[in-house]
Each structure stands twice: as C-alpha cells, then as structure tokens.
Amino acid sequence: xxPHSRIILTRHAQAEHNVxxxxxxxxxxxxxxxxxxxxxxxxxxxxxxxNVDLVASSPLKRTLxxxxxxxxxxxxxxxxxxxxxxxxxxxxxxxxxxTGSSKEELEAHPEFADFDFSTLTPDWTSKKGFYAPDSQxxxxxxxxxxxxxxxxxxxxxVLVAHGDVLRQITAGPDxxxxxxxxxxxxxxxxxxxxxxGGEDCFLDHETVVAVAGGYxxxxxxxxxxxxxxxxxx
Numbered sequence: 001x002x003p004h005s006r007i008i009l010t011r012h013a014q015a016e017h018n019v020x021x022x023x024x025x026x027x028x029x030x031x032x033x034x035x036x037x038x039x040x041x042x043x044x045x046x047x048x049x050x051n052v053d054l055v056a057s058s059p060l061k062r063t064l065x066x067x068x069x070x071x072x073x074x075x076x077x078x079x080x081x082x083x084x085x086x087x088x089x090x091x092x093x094x095x096x097x098x099t100g101s102s103k104e105e106l107e108a109h110p111e112f113a114d115f116d117f118s119t120l121t122p123d124w125t126s127k128k129g130f131y132a133p134d135s136q137x138x139x140x141x142x143x144x145x146x147x148x149x150x151x152x153x154x155x156x157x158v159l160v161a162h163g164d165v166l167r168q169i170t171a172g173p174d175x176x177x178x179x180x181x182x183x184x185x186x187x188x189x190x191x192x193x194x195x196x197g198g199e200d201c202f203l204d205h206e207t208v209v210a211v212a213g214g215y216x217x218x219x220x221x222x223x224x225x226x227x228x229x230x231x232x233x
C-alpha cells in the first residue's frame with residue numbers, strides 16, 4: 001500500500017433507470033442530463049485531478065461515461081487506455097439496469113473506444129459466484145475492493161462506482177453505510193489507521209469534494225448550478 005494514500009470515490013451521474021425507476025433497462029446509460037452532470041464535475045475536481053495517479057471504474061456504461069466526462073482532466077493526462085475497468089466494482093443487484101454488457105459489446109461501442117477491457121472475463125455479467133447479489137457475496141466483494149485499493153502502489157486513486165456498492169465499500173465495523181450518494185458526488189477517504197493492515201481495511205471519510213446533481217430521480221439542471229465545489233482541497 002502506498003503510504004498516506006487517498007481514495008477518491010465518485011458515484012455515477014443520473015442514469016436512465018434513475019428517472020422513472022425503470023430497472024428493466026439493461027446496463028442503463030446516462031441520461032442527457034446525466035452527461036451534463038458528469039461534464040460539470042470535471043471543473044469541480046480539476047485541482048484534485050492534477051495529482052491523481054490512477055483512475056478505476058466499474059465497467060457499466062453509466063460509470064464509464066461518468067469516468068470519461070467527470071474525470072476528463074485525469075483521464076486525458078494519464079491516458080484512457082490506463083483506466084482500470086474493475087468488474088468487482090459493479091453494482092450489487094442482479095437487475096437488468098445493474099447488469100453489465102459483454103466485453104465484445106463495449107469494445108464495439110464508439111463511446112468507449114480506447115478503454116482497456118482486458119479485465120472483463122465472460123462471467124463478469126453473470127451475477128453468480130463472486131458477483132452474486134446476496135449480502136455475504138456483496139460484503140466479500142466490497143472487502144476485496146478495499147484490499148485492492150489498499151495494495152495499489154499509487155497514492156491518489158479515483159474509483160467511479162454505484163450507490164449501493166459504494167455504501168458497502170465504505171462500510172465500517174458496525175456495518176454498511178446508509179449514506180445516500182448524490183449524482184456525481186465525489187468524496188475523499190483514507191484508510192483507517194487501526195484496520196488498514198487487516199482483512200477489512202475500513203475507510204475513514206475525509207471530505208466531500210463535489211456534487212454534480214441531486215439525489216432524487218428528478219434532479220434538474222438547477223442541481224448542476226448549485227453543486228458543491230471544493231476542488232482546491
């Protein structure tokens with residue numbers, strides 16, 4: 001683990017399934033508003049992005065889009081082909097909207113050109129085994145993600161993921177977080193000093209960096225205008 005590493009977590013911007021709570025949309029992408037929200041995130045995190053050593057993203061469409069737009073300064077500097085697509089960070093549920101697309105489909109999509117999808121195995125969309133939606137499997141997967149983040153050599157790591165899995169990743173000794181992440185919300189964490197060397201390696205929250213939109217499905221462009229901006233932190 002890199003000494004004093006900071007973990008920067010971002011929830012995706014508004015996606016199609018968020019609007020009408022239509023969970024039947026397979027691998028739901030961002031809405032037009034969601035793309036505006038994601039793009040509005042970039043200037044809010046521009047100072048922070050200067051020091052980012054690694055960008056990782058859940059390989060669902062909405063998180064890839066948020067990564068490309070919201071973290072554009074870091075992605076462009078480091079190279080989009082260096083973004084790590086982390087299937088372990090996919091959303092918890094086995095609903096169509098939370099089920100990813102095959103490696104072949106993503107590679108053929110012009111919007112995702114140059115992303116490296118070599119990490120995607122055929123079972124990453126299965127929602128079985130390691131990716132099963134039951135509580136124990138999700139807990140194990142969130143712990144795996146924390147360990148992966150801890151063991152990376154980089155000091156400033158961005159991970160773009162989903163509300164439910166972020167609540168699991170930021171779980172503590174008393175259980176999962178109940179915090180409701182907003183569209184495009186970005187928060188900084190460090191590892192808890194007393195657990196960082198153990199299996200759980202819990203995270204401590206430092207600060208909210210930026211918010212690109214509201215939590216409610218009815219997020220509007222007013223949320224973009226009023227989004228919090230503390231990118232100088």
